[in-house]
Amino acid sequence: MHVDIGNALASVASPGVSRDSLERLDERVANAHERIEAGRADDEHGYAALNLPERADPDEIRSAVDPVADAEALITIGIGGSALGAATIVDALENEGDGTETVFLDNVDPEWVSRRLEGLPLAETAINVVSRSGTTAETLANFLVVREAFESAGVDWTERTIVTTGEAGPLRDLADRHDLPSLRVPDGVPGRFSALSAVGLVAAAVCGHDLEALLAGAQAEADSLSGSLFECPAYAYGATAYALDQRGVGTNAMMPYAESLETYAEWFAQLWAESLGKDELGQTPVRALGVTDQHSQLQLYRAGPRETLVTFVRSRETEDRPIPETDVDDLSYLGDATLGELLEAEFAATEASLAAAGRPNIRLELERVDEYELGGLLYGMEAACVLAGELYEVNAFNQPAVEWAKKATRGLLGGGEFAEAEAVAEKTELRVER
Numbered sequence: 527m528h529v530d531i532g533n534a535l536a537s538v539a540s541p542g543v544s545r546d547s548l549e550r551l552d553e554r555v556a557n558a559h560e561r562i563e564a565g566r567a568d569d570e571h572g573y574a575a576l577n578l579p580e581r582a583d584p585d586e587i588r589s590a591v592d593p594v595a596d597a598e599a600l601i602t603i604g605i606g607g608s609a610l611g612a613a614t615i616v617d618a619l620e621n622e623g624d625g626t627e628t629v630f631l632d633n634v635d636p637e638w639v640s641r642r643l644e645g646l647p648l649a650e651t652a653i654n655v656v657s658r659s660g661t662t663a664e665t666l667a668n669f670l671v672v673r674e675a676f677e678s679a680g681v682d683w684t685e686r687t688i689v690t691t692g693e694a695g696p697l698r699d700l701a702d703r704h705d706l707p708s709l710r711v712p713d714g715v716p717g718r719f720s721a722l723s724a725v726g727l728v729a730a731a732v733c734g735h736d737l738e739a740l741l742a743g744a745q746a747e748a749d750s751l752s753g754s755l756f757e758c759p760a761y762a763y764g765a766t767a768y769a770l771d772q773r774g775v776g777t778n779a780m781m782p783y784a785e786s787l788e789t790y791a792e793w794f795a796q797l798w799a800e801s802l803g804k805d806e807l808g809q810t811p812v813r814a815l816g817v818t819d820q821h822s823q824l825q826l827y828r829a830g831p832r833e834t835l836v837t838f839v840r841s842r843e844t845e846d847r848p849i850p851e852t853d854v855d856d857l858s859y860l861g862d863a864t865l866g867e868l869l870e871a872e873f874a875a876t877e878a879s880l881a882a883a884g885r886p887n888i889r890l891e892l893e894r895v896d897e898y899e900l901g902g903l904l905y906g907m908e909a910a911c912v913l914a915g916e917l918y919e920v921n922a923f924n925q926p927a928v929e930w931a932k933k934a935t936r937g938l939l940g941g942g943e944f945a946e947a948e949a950v951a952e953k954t955e956l957r958v959e960r
């Protein structure tokens with residue numbers, strides 16, 4: 527992963543950060559790096575995630591998925607960190623996979639769940655259930671629904687299911703009871719930092735992706751972590767995003783110029799929001815997509831409040847396709863171009879348009895979208911986020927605000943006492959009806 531923070535510097539963008547201020551911040555980056563390295567050395571909660579490239583075991587994962595390796599379709603059941611890493615990998619690498627159809631069930635919208643299951647060849651479909659805690663209501667409910675669908679179709683789901691969960695919990699009990707192949711979410715690895723463990727790699731393995739290359743790309747990024755943001759792309763990104771936020775740039779629009787990376791922006795949004803949104807601090811992630819959002823969100827980022835960092839992700843190499851010639855004069859400028867050239871021109875024009883308007887933007891560059899580069903991108907953003915957590919002085923590895931809603935949901939379903947949820951429900955006094 528390469529990072530170009532040029533357009534976030536004050537010389538071209540306002541509000542931006544000056545090189546001087548980044549140099550001053552670098553001392554804090556050095557201290558944060560020391561803290562991160564100490565955490566990694568002791569496999570401390572959260573920091574342990576940055577050791578996954580050397581700890582994950584591709585052979586163990588491949589042998590767990592072996593019974594369903596030839597599946598025509600794969601249903602992954604999980605939510606948040608237990609779905610987005612796997613979805614990012616299989617969506618990004620779809621063109622390189624073995625053609626396995628992938629379905630992700632995270633939401634519990636009944637109509638949507640039913641539509642996703644329709645038409646799947648269940649006898650040839652594998653089930654990948656993922657929950658770190660093993661208690662998440664959405665995941666367990668969807669698993670029960672999928673099991674029943676298999677049973678109704680006369681397919682033995684126990685022959686087609688792989689479970690990835692923590693050491694104990696209801697999902698672990700269920701896996702033991704039915705003797706299902708199961709993998710562990712490694713200790714000390716929060717869900718949103720677990721893409722490079724079995725949590726993200728089971729789906730990648732079923733789809734035939736190169737796990738070693740994913741981990742090697744991540745390891746290369748790990749090897750580049752150093753005590754200076756000027757020498758480490760991941761820290762350059764995390765420190766600059768933090769520094770911009772200190773100057774009022776409270777929104778971070780992640781805008782890959784590759785359709786294959788649309789899900790990556792969703793993964794990034796969870797990582798950035800859940801890790802840094804603490805103690806009234808943090809930077810709001812927005813999911814954007816180039817070129818599509820040039821025709822919607824860009825107006826706001828160039829002319830709205832000066833509070834948004836746009837993070838571009840660009841792949842240097844892409845497949846290309848010529849634009850056919852036409853005899854319409856006004857369209858002749860397209861005739862000699864390819865779709866790839868048009869994409870590149872649109873990217874360059876958007877980057878220039880933000881810079882010209884003094885709006886900070888950062889460019890992340892991949893050589894191409896493949897296993898190695900993707901592993902590096904995921905690891906790099908995780909490291910950037912851990913660094914930002916140190917700079918904000920927040921615990922990047924918990925999510926107490928999300929836990930509140932989880933408990934409230936159980937309370938409202940009668941699965942536990944949770945008086946606060948009732949109090950909130952009672953406060954809904956203003957209704958406007960047609």
Ligand SMILES: O=P(O)(O)OC[C@H]1O[C@H](O)[C@H](O)[C@@H](O)[C@@H]1O
Pocket residue numbers: 605606607608656657658659660661662665717718800925928929
């Ligand atoms: O993996 P699970 O325990 O099922 O958790 C799934 C998700 O649940 C919560 O919403 C947490 O805030 C997320 O960080 C987590 O990724």
